[in-house]
Amino acid sequence: MSATEHAPQPLYVSRTKVYPRRVKGTIRRIKWAVLIVCLAVYYLVPWLRWDRGPGHPDQAVLIDMAGHRAYFFGIEIWPQEIYYITGLLILAAVGLFFVTSMFGRLWCGYACPQTVWTDLFMWTERLIEGDRTARMRLDQQAMTLGKLTRKATKHTVWLLIGAATGGAWIMYFNDAPTVVGQIVHLEADTTVWFFFGLFTATTYLLAGWAREQVCTYMCPWPRFQASMVDEETLTVTYRTWRGEQRGSHKKGESWEGRGDCVDCRACVAVCPTGIDIRDGLQLECIGCGLCIDACDEIMDRVERPRGLIAFDTYNNQLARQRGEQASYRFLRPRTFVYSAILLLAASAMLFKLATRATIEVGVLPDRSPLFVTLSDGSIRNGYTLHISNMNPHDETFWVRVTGLPDAMLGMAGSEPQQIAAKQGMPVSVKSDSVGTFRVYLHAPRSAVNIEAPLDFIVRAAGGEVAAHASNFRGPAR
Amino acid sequence: MPTKIEKDSVTGTETTGHEWDGVRELNTPLPKWWIYTFYVCIAFAIVYMALYPAVPWVNGHSGGILGYTQRDTVATNLADAVARQAVFREQIANASLEEIRKNPQLFNFATTGGRAVFNENCVPCHRAGGAGAKGFPNLADDDWLWGGSLAEIAQTITHGVRNSDSDSRQSQMPRFGADGMLTPAQIGDVADFVMTLSGGKAAVDAALRGGKLFADNCAACHGEKGEGNRELGAKVLDNRIWLYGGDKATLVETITNARNSQMPAWGERFDATTIKMLTLYVHSLGGGE
Numbered sequence: 001m002s003a004t005e006h007a008p009q010p011l012y013v014s015r016t017k018v019y020p021r022r023v024k025g026t027i028r029r030i031k032w033a034v035l036i037v038c039l040a041v042y043y044l045v046p047w048l049r050w051d052r053g054p055g056h057p058d059q060a061v062l063i064d065m066a067g068h069r070a071y072f073f074g075i076e077i078w079p080q081e082i083y084y085i086t087g088l089l090i091l092a093a094v095g096l097f098f099v100t101s102m103f104g105r106l107w108c109g110y111a112c113p114q115t116v117w118t119d120l121f122m123w124t125e126r127l128i129e130g131d132r133t134a135r136m137r138l139d140q141q142a143m144t145l146g147k148l149t150r151k152a153t154k155h156t157v158w159l160l161i162g163a164a165t166g167g168a169w170i171m172y173f174n175d176a177p178t179v180v181g182q183i184v185h186l187e188a189d190t191t192v193w194f195f196f197g198l199f200t201a202t203t204y205l206l207a208g209w210a211r212e213q214v215c216t217y218m219c220p221w222p223r224f225q226a227s228m229v230d231e232e233t234l235t236v237t238y239r240t241w242r243g244e245q246r247g248s249h250k251k252g253e254s255w256e257g258r259g260d261c262v263d264c265r266a267c268v269a270v271c272p273t274g275i276d277i278r279d280g281l282q283l284e285c286i287g288c289g290l291c292i293d294a295c296d297e298i299m300d301r302v303e304r305p306r307g308l309i310a311f312d313t314y315n316n317q318l319a320r321q322r323g324e325q326a327s328y329r330f331l332r333p334r335t336f337v338y339s340a341i342l343l344l345a346a347s348a349m350l351f352k353l354a355t356r357a358t359i360e361v362g363v364l365p366d367r368s369p370l371f372v373t374l375s376d377g378s379i380r381n382g383y384t385l386h387i388s389n390m391n392p393h394d395e396t397f398w399v400r401v402t403g404l405p406d407a408m409l410g411m412a413g414s415e416p417q418q419i420a421a422k423q424g425m426p427v428s429v430k431s432d433s434v435g436t437f438r439v440y441l442h443a444p445r446s447a448v449n450i451e452a453p454l455d456f457i458v459r460a461a462g463g464e465v466a467a468h469a470s471n472f473r474g475p476a477r
Numbered sequence: 478m479p480t481k482i483e484k485d486s487v488t489g490t491e492t493t494g495h496e497w498d499g500v501r502e503l504n505t506p507l508p509k510w511w512i513y514t515f516y517v518c519i520a521f522a523i524v525y526m527a528l529y530p531a532v533p534w535v536n537g538h539s540g541g542i543l544g545y546t547q548r549d550t551v552a553t554n555l556a557d558a559v560a561r562q563a564v565f566r567e568q569i570a571n572a573s574l575e576e577i578r579k580n581p582q583l584f585n586f587a588t589t590g591g592r593a594v595f596n597e598n599c600v601p602c603h604r605a606g607g608a609g610a611k612g613f614p615n616l617a618d619d620d621w622l623w624g625g626s627l628a629e630i631a632q633t634i635t636h637g638v639r640n641s642d643s644d645s646r647q648s649q650m651p652r653f654g655a656d657g658m659l660t661p662a663q664i665g666d667v668a669d670f671v672m673t674l675s676g677g678k679a680a681v682d683a684a685l686r687g688g689k690l691f692a693d694n695c696a697a698c699h700g701e702k703g704e705g706n707r708e709l710g711a712k713v714l715d716n717r718i719w720l721y722g723g724d725k726a727t728l729v730e731t732i733t734n735a736r737n738s739q740m741p742a743w744g745e746r747f748d749a750t751t752i753k754m755l756t757l758y759v760h761s762l763g764g765g766e
């Protein structure tokens with residue numbers, strides 16, 4: 001029995017907390033710049049105004065759930081045009097594939113909200129609790145008033161940032177100044193509070209607590225981004241051929257017969273996901289390149305050339321190892337394929353947007369009665385006509401029916417009037433709304449046997465035409 | 478009573494002490510997140526039971542500190558809806574049917590409300606959309622027994638047809654066959670004649686004989702050429718619309734036993750505003766005059 005006795009084995013590896021060290025350098029500066037731009041876009045865009053005339057929201061970017069409209073500057077999307085959003089998502093996805101195949105995980109390292117907010121949270125953490133070693137010490141020491149104050153301050157600040165994030169999210173769905181006023185005066189409705197709370201909580205949890213675990217365990221993207229990366233893709237690379245054999249180095253010692261890596265572990269200390277880049281390209285690496293800054297600083301200090309860790313391709317790594325000239329091949333088959341898909345999707349979107357219909361017509365034939373026999377034996381069908389006027393001005397539409405030569409057209413509600421259906425009659429619809437009309441079609445008994453196809457044609461005064469196919473029903477002959 | 482609780486050598490977890498044919502069961506503790514969620518749920522349940530109606534007594538139930546009941550919510554919602562509609566209902570009460578019809582907003586409200594009332598009360602006989610059924614007139618066509626103007630429709634809805642309401646539409650078609658006024662052969666002839674009125678085909682001799690009988694017995698109400706009489710609710714017979722059916726067998730039965738269908742007086746159940754809304758809806762079905 002004692003032979004098989006061994007220590008208890010946990011089923012899961014528990015998380016080793018990551019304490020990233022502060023780092024300075026070009027890449028860190030770029031990362032700060034991207035962070036500021038991303039946050040500025042997120043927090044400020046809802047405040048941009050865009051005049052659409054009286055009765056319409058003046059917020060440049062707004063998804064108006066109650067009003068069933070999405071606004072993006074000059075573009076106004078109705079719910080049935082949701083495919084524009086699909087198009088945007090396709091563009092974003094293919095764009096992501098393209099960038100990843102060229103330059104590696106730039107999205108993960110710089111622009112992903114998880115990265116941006118985690119970076120912001122780490123920055124506030126460092127301001128309050130100090131740098132890596134100070135934070136590690138603080139976590140190990142027993143609870144004191146000082147530690148409690150620091151921890152409480154940190155979490156309060158995190159929650160405040162979370163609240164600002166949740167608040168900004170709400171603003172994309174409500175008029176920003178109004179909803180801020182409502183929140184400040186505690187007068188917002190339940191939906192606002194729910195999403196405000198949800199995004200405050202998720203920001204706090206994901207950026208404060210979960211951090212790199214989101215990238216490693218929760219996010220699907222790292223799992224399949226490897227299929228976009230090839231030997232010509234720029235990735236954060238430790239140049240093994242130059243670094244090994246690694247070992248500590250004292251000033252004045254010779255560099256002969258050894259690598260440039262002095263095994264200072266600076267690259268590990270600054271890594272936001274807590275990995276060792278010298279183990280090679282790995283799933284956890286988000287490609288932020290902070291280890292490049294850290295290593296360059298050390299290389300300067302030991303007076304060796306920079307770039308022991310760098311954005312480089314696998315092929316160049318091999319070439320340099322052989323002492324050959326490094327070369328970058330950006331024009332590869334996949335470059336063209338991704339560009340072609342991007343171009344195709346973008347032009348399809350642009351074409352659709354440029355030729356976007358501003359009117360739409362829907363026809364609902366009555367289901368009861370399917371048809372009515374009149375005194376003279378002729379047949380009448382009733383229809384409900386919906387005309388969407390997406391124009392910012394009131395519009396007059398000319399409604400006519402083709403396919404039923406002898407039919408007469410009439411409209412309920414107004415004075416009884418009958419006009420030849422192929423000639424049609426005018427109706428008006430207010431700006432940015434849907435007009436609903438009850439329409440009657442009369443046709444001689446001989447015009448129909450059970451069902452006859454027809455088309456409702458709606459022509460706007462401006463010239464645009466929309467059509468909807470329907471049927472004229474009657475008894476069997 | 479489990480007796481052989483021991484520590485498992487692989488996981489370091491205690492066993493439950495139960496053993497089945499040498500198989501022992503680990504007493505693995507529940508995950509912390511699960512157990513804390515469970516505690517939170519218990520706490521929530523206690524708070525909920527205190528705040529909301531939860532515990533049944535013999536008579537009734539615990540009220541809860543908040544005094545919440547779903548019946549109150551329904552009552553409040555209904556009162557809200559009534560209050561929201563009051564503006565329109567008041568306007569409808571003070572306007573004539575013609576005025577309402579010319580005001581698009583009021584007309585829309587009235588026909589929408591009218592449809593709701595129609596669907597709940599009239600559809601069993603007149604079918605959805607006023608499509609009608611055998612013996613129950615189609616309200617969407619252009620043939621009316623008692624008149625299709627707004628005022629006439631309102632009168633029919635309010636007082637009904639052939640009922641105990643003193644103002645109800647009244648008339649009585651005789652039972653020509655059942656009461657022995659015409660012989661079966663004569664009735665067959667009249668039926669043949671009636672069919673020719675709307676362009677139907679029938680034996681010429683029979684129709685000629687029937688025509689004389691029609692002039693003597695039926696023309697007083699239905700008119701000489703079957704043009705009908707709305708004063709008496711006498712059906713137009715020279716058009717293509719039939720209430721019970723235009724084939725000979727149905728006509729013979731109609732003449733033999735008469736029909737004399739009824740309709741309730743809805744004025745007893747609905748206020749004047751609702752009747753107005755209902756009238757406008759029926760009028761808008763397509764046959765309004």
